[in-house]
Amino acid sequence: MSNKVIQAMYNDDDILMDAVKEVRAANYHIEEVYTPFPVHGLDKAMGLKGTRIAITAFMYGCVGLVFSVWMMNYMMIEQWPQDIGGKPSFAFIQNMPAFVPIMFEMTVFFAAHLMVITFYMRSRLWPFKEAENPDPRTTDDMFVMEVIVEGNEEELIAFLEKTGTVEIKVTEKH
Amino acid sequence: MSSHYEAPIRRPLIDGDKSYHDISVDVAAPVEGKANKLWWIAFSIALTAFLWGIGCIVYTIGTGIGVWGLNKTVGWAWDITNFVWWVGIGHAGTLISAVLLLFRQKWRMGINRSAEAMTIFSVIQAGLFPVIHMGRVWNAHFVLPLPNQFGTLWTNFNSPLLWDVFAISTYLSVSLVFWWTGLLPDFAMLRDRAIRPFQKKIYGLLSFGWTGRAKDWQRFEEVSLVLAGLATPLVLSVHTIVSFDFATSVIPGWHTTIFPPYFVAGAVFSGFAMVNTLLIIMRKVSNLEAYITKQHIELMNIVIMITGSIVGCAYITELFIAWYSGVEYEQYAFLNRATGPYWWAYLFMMSCNVFSPQFMWFKRLRTSITFSFIISIVVNIGMWFERFVIIVTSLHRDYLPSSWTMFSPTFVDIGIFIGTIGFFFVLFLLYARTFPVIAQAEVKSILKASGEKYKKLRDGNHE
Numbered sequence: 001m002s003n004k005v006i007q008a009m010y011n012d013d014d015i016l017m018d019a020v021k022e023v024r025a026a027n028y029h030i031e032e033v034y035t036p037f038p039v040h041g042l043d044k045a046m047g048l049k050g051t052r053i054a055i056t057a058f059m060y061g062c063v064g065l066v067f068s069v070w071m072m073n074y075m076m077i078e079q080w081p082q083d084i085g086g087k088p089s090f091a092f093i094q095n096m097p098a099f100v101p102i103m104f105e106m107t108v109f110f111a112a113h114l115m116v117i118t119f120y121m122r123s124r125l126w127p128f129k130e131a132e133n134p135d136p137r138t139t140d141d142m143f144v145m146e147v148i149v150e151g152n153e154e155e156l157i158a159f160l161e162k163t164g165t166v167e168i169k170v171t172e173k174h
Numbered sequence: 175m176s177s178h179y180e181a182p183i184r185r186p187l188i189d190g191d192k193s194y195h196d197i198s199v200d201v202a203a204p205v206e207g208k209a210n211k212l213w214w215i216a217f218s219i220a221l222t223a224f225l226w227g228i229g230c231i232v233y234t235i236g237t238g239i240g241v242w243g244l245n246k247t248v249g250w251a252w253d254i255t256n257f258v259w260w261v262g263i264g265h266a267g268t269l270i271s272a273v274l275l276l277f278r279q280k281w282r283m284g285i286n287r288s289a290e291a292m293t294i295f296s297v298i299q300a301g302l303f304p305v306i307h308m309g310r311v312w313n314a315h316f317v318l319p320l321p322n323q324f325g326t327l328w329t330n331f332n333s334p335l336l337w338d339v340f341a342i343s344t345y346l347s348v349s350l351v352f353w354w355t356g357l358l359p360d361f362a363m364l365r366d367r368a369i370r371p372f373q374k375k376i377y378g379l380l381s382f383g384w385t386g387r388a389k390d391w392q393r394f395e396e397v398s399l400v401l402a403g404l405a406t407p408l409v410l411s412v413h414t415i416v417s418f419d420f421a422t423s424v425i426p427g428w429h430t431t432i433f434p435p436y437f438v439a440g441a442v443f444s445g446f447a448m449v450n451t452l453l454i455i456m457r458k459v460s461n462l463e464a465y466i467t468k469q470h471i472e473l474m475n476i477v478i479m480i481t482g483s484i485v486g487c488a489y490i491t492e493l494f495i496a497w498y499s500g501v502e503y504e505q506y507a508f509l510n511r512a513t514g515p516y517w518w519a520y521l522f523m524m525s526c527n528v529f530s531p532q533f534m535w536f537k538r539l540r541t542s543i544t545f546s547f548i549i550s551i552v553v554n555i556g557m558w559f560e561r562f563v564i565i566v567t568s569l570h571r572d573y574l575p576s577s578w579t580m581f582s583p584t585f586v587d588i589g590i591f592i593g594t595i596g597f598f599f600v601l602f603l604l605y606a607r608t609f610p611v612i613a614q615a616e617v618k619s620i621l622k623a624s625g626e627k628y629k630k631l632r633d634g635n636h637e
Contacts (some may be wrong), residue, residue, distance in 0.1 A: 034360075036194065036363070038619055051393045101340070105340040111343045112404050123394075131378060131384065133386060
């Protein structure tokens with residue numbers, strides 16, 4: 001199978017959006033789109049599925065809540081119950097109101113950090129990771145659409161040229 | 175262009191004839207250029223203050239906190255005043271980036287990066303004070319519930335001071351990842367523009383290899399939204415819990431139920447004032463007046479005016495409730511606050527925090543850059559005095575008149591405070607020269623909706 005891709009560059013987000021719709025309508029396969037800023041509606045136009053990262057955040061938050069309840073119950077109620085200021089720690093339910101602030105903080109702590117770590121892992125972002133954008137201008141003002149070459153290459157190039165692209169490159173993708 | 179529609183009544187958020195590339199150039203300019211003389215002068219002063227502060231901290235740790243002005247009646251004074259002051263300042267950043275994101279306020283995009291940087295730097299200053307106030311700093315890790323050689327020795331989860339440890343550390347770390355996630359695309363922009371290999375390497379490292387794929391942007395936006403949703407209650411909880419340090423005690427003047435909302439409003443008030451102080455200078459020095467416009471400053475002034483009025487309301491309510499409660503101790507605490515030996519501090523607090531923001535009702539004043547700058551400094555001073563008044567006037571005349579005393583700071587108290595101001599400015603000045611100080615990716619995404627050029631183009635078409 002050929003790994004040939006065509007990189008069509010655009011200098012405007014509206015032209016890119018129209019191009020994405022045209023390319024999809026013509027049944028070509030868009031491999032990737034690189035943009036310098038979030039273009040609203042691009043994911044839908046490309047046919048990307050919605051992200052489920054918010055659901056993971058909710059689950060991480062639940063883990064944080066459960067962990068904080070377990071931790072405070074173990075430390076304050078089970079292992080070494082003390083009588084602090086005439087308020088003995090004999091039952092979790094009676095001490096619970098004092099635990100609410102930390103239950104909240106731990107929920108937020110777990111949800112926020114684990115979600116961000118998940119995002120970094122899924123999007124392959126970490127220190128010393130090499131950037132993979134095809135052109136340095138894609139973080140400035142260029143929008144690049146990568147289309148996989150299937151069948152007639154010239155025909156595809158001719159088609160893409162009509163979508164308002166300013167530059168076309170044919171490369172191998174690994 | 176129809177997808178970028180914005181009501182014509184909205185004023186542009188990006189002035190001038192800017193293109194996407196212009197934004198990159200303008201944001202990268204302070205990083206790629208050389209520092210001017212003024213920067214070096216400011217940096218030297220800040221660094222000197224910071225080093226002086228380190229000296230005072232070393233002296234404190236080496237000798238003990240007896241070198242401070244504290245006495246057996248006034249056990250909390252400048253240290254906790256400074257702590258609450260810095261935490262309060264640290265509230266504006268997350269408020270701007272999180273709460274304003276949830277409310278879809280586009281004007282946050284010009285200022286959120288610097289406001290978040292300010293948040294992180296000021297929370298670092300805040301965190302120093304409780305730690306050095308412990309005296310034996312080498313035992314500071316005992317505030318965390320760590321397994322230890324004593325087996326069953328844990329922290330006391332009923333204590334508001336411990337809640338504070340959790341609140342502040344959660345706040346600092348969550349603000350940091352929120353800030354950094356937003357920075358990735360902007361670091362990537364600097365990386366791809368960099369010519370010198372060293373810069374390219376550093377920004378490559380900092381940008382975590384950000385490439386800007388459509389899927390990454392989709393996740394990026396979702397993560398930003400969820401983080402904003404998490405950070406909004408978090409930012410409110412942090413100053414609520416700081417106020418619990420006082421409100422759960424039995425000291426007249428401290429144990430009032432109004433404290434949480436009153437402290438949160440005060441924190442937003444002082445935080446926005448500090449954002450104004452910093453950004454009014456930065457927009458000028460770094461040539462960012464097209465992105466941090468007069469409108470941004472005006473909107474922040476309105477927030478200052480509203481939160482200042484809430485704080486004023488809280489002051490009056492406190493006085494009323496003290497009288498209405500019929501509790502002699504409570505009544506005396508407030509009478510002493512306003513008319514006792516610290517009347518001048520109370521007057522400072524009242525005039526700086528309640529009176530001065532009222533000028534912002536006038537459009538001419540709130541759109542004046544010079545006036546906004548002066549008021550922002552006045553508010554910062556006033557909010558420091560608020561914490562001083564709450565802490566010291568409530569303590570210095572306690573239940574036993576033979577213990578009544580006054581507090582006066584030593585040079586060490588003053589030195590540490592000045593040192594944290596120096597440290598804060600050292601961090602901020604370094605940030606201003608090495609970081610993308612405007613969230614350029616986000617600003618680019620609103621350029622067509624809120625840029626002056628595009629707005630004119632669109633409004634022209636309707637005629």
